[in-house]
Structures are given as structure tokens and as C-alpha cells.
Amino acid sequence: MNVLILGSGGREHALAWKIAQSPLLTTLFIGPGNAGTRPLGTNLAVSVTDFNQIKQAVLDNNIQMVIVGPEASLVMGIHDFFANDEALRDVTVIGPGAIGAQLEGSKKYAKEFLQRHSIPTAAYQSFSPEEIGEAKAFLKELEPPYVLKADGLAAGKGVLILDDIKKAEDELESMLLDAKFGQASSTVVIEEFLSGVELSCFVLTDGENYKLLPFAKDYKRIGEGDTGLNTGGMGAISPVPFNDTLFKQKIIDRIVEPTIKGLRQEKIPYTGFIFIGLIKVGSEPYVIEYNVRLGDPETEVILPRIQSDLLESFVAIAEGRFDNKPLEINADYAITIIAVSGGYPEAYEKGKPISGLQDLDSQALFHAGTREENGHIFTNGGRVLAIRGQGNTMEKALEQGYSNLKCLQYEGMYYRKDIGFDL
Ligand SMILES: Nc1ncnc2c1ncn2[C@@H]1O[C@H](COP(=O)(O)OP(=O)(O)O)[C@@H](O)[C@H]1O
Ligand SMILES: [Mg+2]
Incomplete structure (x- = not known):
């Protein structure tokens, strides 16, 4: 095919x-x-x-x-x-x-879906520009920090977390009344702040049955120790060490199963991936958000751990014979470290020649923002390369990833040196 x-x-x-x-x-x-x-x-x-x-x-x-x-x-x-x-x-x-994609395309739609199916998530309310008064009143009921979310797609920039109520009110006005995120912030979701560690859960479904993919954790901030600006993702690891058997079972029972059942009950046709952003509060899982596709860079650590033929699963979906049989997943640890362009996630330059690729095995990395011209490879985006490491322990995976990285170079290259080390 x-x-x-x-x-x-x-x-x-x-x-x-x-x-x-x-x-x-x-x-x-x-x-x-x-x-x-x-x-x-x-x-x-x-x-x-x-x-x-x-x-x-x-x-x-x-x-x-x-x-x-x-x-x-x-x-x-x-x-x-x-x-x-x-x-x-x-x-x-x-x-x-x-319709299914609204689970990601509208945070309000997602919150309503979660609530209809009693899936644990932060308390919230959503507001339109006419409701600015009510929105400010709701803010006053909450404890800081305040979580403001643009309803629509905002390329990962539409969520603001603010400590100060005055600042939160100003940002709320600029989102709702001055279209800070364009049409995406014409509705704003205000949420209770949840404190905990985050992880990502991925499932493949035909809307009836589902298969779990490996769990992963990504690193969103530009700086080491999770500091500085948010990015598309600076690295990822799989499996997630704090995701023990008991916690995993809670995620399946309270979140994954009710999500699939909810789609079925509401007759929302769904063939594809659901990426559930989770937070572990104490020892309980809560949904932060749904995405309706695989994550980047999580995919780069998830797929190397799947033994089963994914295309066969997709064909089974097409032919109406997709089942609940689990995917075969290997016991390896996989990591990826993202090498970015200097300046990213703010302004950066493209078109820098990348050296060292020829010294590495083709399995050592995935390309993110690159292009080829006359046999030479140049940077072509903020996130440039996803360098891989894999092994039967986390230490081996990390060592391999960082040693692969040492072979590579381009002007302005930056990466985080602490991916995986917090765990
Ligand atoms: N209710 C919340 N409590 C604490 N942190 C949150 C909450 N909602 C979102 N966040 C933080 O903000 C990040 C982005 O929010 P998310 O809903 O995933 O939006 P998006 O990925 O579309 O930007 C999350 O990964 C999490 O770190
Ligand atoms: Mg997110």
C-alpha cells in the first residue's frame, strides 16, 4: 500500500x-x-x-x-x-x-467533554468577551497562581500562568478584549492551578477499541532545570520512572477508558491518536489537556519502543477489525535530545550547514527542521535535530544520546544538557 x-x-x-x-x-x-x-x-x-x-x-x-x-x-x-x-x-x-479534533481545537469543548464523563481535571469556567465582569469575579474566587487559556489553537503559546491577580486581570482583558491570541482567545478558559509532575499518555483508537502506546515525558522549557521560555519541546524520555503500575492503572480506569467510552456514547467518529496530557497530583492523575495527534518530541521516544507493526494497526482500523489486543512494547529506555537554532524559541536564523551527520549511524537521530540542497544538509527551523539514545537502562540511553550529540555541529547549536537527569 x-x-x-x-x-x-x-x-x-x-x-x-x-x-x-x-x-x-x-x-x-x-x-x-x-x-x-x-x-x-x-x-x-x-x-x-x-x-x-x-x-x-x-x-x-x-x-x-x-x-x-x-x-x-x-x-x-x-x-x-x-x-x-x-x-x-x-x-x-x-x-x-x-468534531473529534475539537478535543484539541477548543479547550472549552475538551473541558465540557471531560466534565460530561466525570474524568478528573482542574475545576474551570469559560468566558466570552461579554462576560469579562464574571471572568474577573471568577478569578477572585481562585487562589494564585492563575491559569488562563486561550480556547483555540495557539501553537503552544496560548496558556498563561500568573502569580499576581492584577496581572491576571490585565492578561485576561488583553486575551478577551484585544484578541491577544487572535480568534483563539475570543473564548478564555480559567482553571484551578494543579501542582504536580506531568506525563503524557498516548492511545490509538478506532473510536471503539484502543491500544496504549508507551508513556512519555517531555521537557518544555528552553533552559536547564526547566527554566526560561516555553518551547515546542527540548527532549523526551520513555518510559516515565514515576509512572508505576498502580498509577498507570488509575490512568487507564479513570481517564483512558472513560475517554474512549465517551467518544462511543457521543457517537464521535475517531480514527487516530489521542494524546492525553496528564499531571500527577499527590498520587492521583488529572487531565491537563487532550491533543488529537502524536506529540513532538514524544513520538521520537515512543515509536522506537513499539515492536508491533503500526501500519498493520492502521490497516486494521481501515478494515474495521481493530481490537483491544495490546501492542508489543520493548523494555528499553529511549530518550531524545532536541538540538535547536541559536535564539529559539524567539527569533533565530535558518540555513546553517550541519556537520557531522555522516559520522553517525542513520539510526542515531531524527531530523526535525532540516533541508537538503546538493547533498548538503542545512538547518531549516527552530528545532533542528532530535538526537536519540536507547538502551536497557536510562543511564545507557542517556550516555548514547549525549555521545551521539557530540558528533554534530552547526552555528548557534544549543541543547539542554539535563534531559532525563532529574529522574
Ligand atoms: N490547571 C493547570 N494547573 C497547572 N498547570 C497547568 C494547568 N493547565 C496547564 N498547565 C501548564 O501549562 C502547560 C500548557 O497547558 P496545556 O493545556 O497543555 O496547553 P497547550 O499545550 O495547548 O499550550 C501544561 O503543560 C502545564 O505545564
Ligand atoms: Mg500541552
Whole structure:
């Protein structure tokens, strides 16, 4: 079967690497892909939100399955676009339709879903611009710090956590009344602050049955010791040491199962991944948010631990024979360290030549923001490379990852030296 993976980051390189190992694959396409996906298939120059362009590429290349990486395509309704198009109707789309994608596309929708199904999450209320008075009154009822969330997609920048009530009121006004995050903050969710450690849970579902993927933890801040600005992710590890058997069972019973049951009860069609952002408060799990796709950089540590053929699971979804049989997961520790461009997550330069790649095994890393020109590889984004480490202990995985990193260089290269060391 011919498969198209949509997206261009480390997540998509990791997906391409995994799918390329499947005996069910004929030809792999990645749209638009990066320098790392090129040896695994054919990079197609498409925009992930230009559905007509994607349609043309799918028809031209006789593609039977599209695996959607980024949330924007899903929230914009790529699944429905395929289902409603006569020429594309038989193409399998891995990723939910627009309604299911609202679990990520609208934080208010997600909170209401969580509440309807009694899934543990922070107490909250949501407000429109007309309700600014009520919103400020609600803030006064809460203890600091104050958590303000833009309802819509905001590329990971739409959540503000503020200690001071005056500052929180000002930010609330700027979100609701001055469109601080554009249309995304025309509704604001205000939440109770939860204190604890975070981890991510991933499931693959056909809307009826589900399979758990390995758990992971990512590192969001730019600076060591989790300091400084938020980023798309500076590293990740899997498994998560504090996720013991008892805690895992609570996550399954109180969160994963009710989520799948909720989708089924509400007749929300869902074929794809659910990424549940969790926080451990004391010894209890709470949902921070849903995402409707795999995480980046979590994918880079999750997929190397899955032994089963993922493409076979996707085909089972397409053929209506997806079951609850667990995926085979290896006992390894996997880590990834993200090398970024100097200045990221603020302004940074692209186009720096990367050296040292030829000295590393192709299994040593996934590309995130790179491009190839005349056989040379250049930086092409904020997050540039996802360097891998894997082994039967966390120490071995970390040692391998950081030693792989030492071979690589480009102007302005930065990475965190403490990924995994807190655990
Ligand atoms: N209720 C909360 N209590 C404490 N921290 C929170 C809360 N909600 C969000 N956060 C913090 O803010 C981060 C971003 O929030 P999240 O809802 O995941 O939004 P997004 O990923 O869309 O930016 C979380 O990873 C967490 O660190
Ligand atoms: Mg999040």
C-alpha cells in the first residue's frame, strides 16, 4: 500500500522510519517532509493545510492512506474533506474528523467533554468577551497562581500562568478584549492551578477499541532545570520512572477508558491518536489537556519502543477489525535530545550547514527542521535535530544520546544538557 505522512518535523521522521519497516508498505511519501525523511521515501512539496494540493498528490501517486501529523490539518477538517470527496472517499485517514479534533481545537469543548464523563481535571469556567465582569469575579474566587487559556489553537503559546491577580486581570482583558491570541482567545478558559509532575499518555483508537502506546515525558522549557521560555519541546524520555503500575492503572480506569467510552456514547467518529496530557497530583492523575495527534518530541521516544507493526494497526482500523489486543512494547529506555537554532524559541536564523551527520549511524537521530540542497544538509527551523539514545537502562540511553550529540555541529547549536537527569 502507498502511504502519505503529512508533516515535516521530528515526529514525522520518526513515523516515516517506523512505517518504512512495515512489510505492508509499497511506497512511502512524506509531505512536505525534511532532509531526514528523504532516504525513506519521496518528499512531496505540499502544505499540510492546502487540502486541494494534498488531494492532487494523493491521486497522482495512488496513495491509499494518509497519516496526519499536525493538529492544524485535523482541526481544519482534513478527515471530513477526504470522506466527503468522491475521489478520496476510499483513502484511509489516520486522524479524527473535525468534531473529534475539537478535543484539541477548543479547550472549552475538551473541558465540557471531560466534565460530561466525570474524568478528573482542574475545576474551570469559560468566558466570552461579554462576560469579562464574571471572568474577573471568577478569578477572585481562585487562589494564585492563575491559569488562563486561550480556547483555540495557539501553537503552544496560548496558556498563561500568573502569580499576581492584577496581572491576571490585565492578561485576561488583553486575551478577551484585544484578541491577544487572535480568534483563539475570543473564548478564555480559567482553571484551578494543579501542582504536580506531568506525563503524557498516548492511545490509538478506532473510536471503539484502543491500544496504549508507551508513556512519555517531555521537557518544555528552553533552559536547564526547566527554566526560561516555553518551547515546542527540548527532549523526551520513555518510559516515565514515576509512572508505576498502580498509577498507570488509575490512568487507564479513570481517564483512558472513560475517554474512549465517551467518544462511543457521543457517537464521535475517531480514527487516530489521542494524546492525553496528564499531571500527577499527590498520587492521583488529572487531565491537563487532550491533543488529537502524536506529540513532538514524544513520538521520537515512543515509536522506537513499539515492536508491533503500526501500519498493520492502521490497516486494521481501515478494515474495521481493530481490537483491544495490546501492542508489543520493548523494555528499553529511549530518550531524545532536541538540538535547536541559536535564539529559539524567539527569533533565530535558518540555513546553517550541519556537520557531522555522516559520522553517525542513520539510526542515531531524527531530523526535525532540516533541508537538503546538493547533498548538503542545512538547518531549516527552530528545532533542528532530535538526537536519540536507547538502551536497557536510562543511564545507557542517556550516555548514547549525549555521545551521539557530540558528533554534530552547526552555528548557534544549543541543547539542554539535563534531559532525563532529574529522574
Ligand atoms: N490547571 C493547570 N494547573 C497547572 N498547570 C497547568 C494547568 N493547565 C496547564 N498547565 C501548564 O501549562 C502547560 C500548557 O497547558 P496545556 O493545556 O497543555 O496547553 P497547550 O499545550 O495547548 O499550550 C501544561 O503543560 C502545564 O505545564
Ligand atoms: Mg500541552
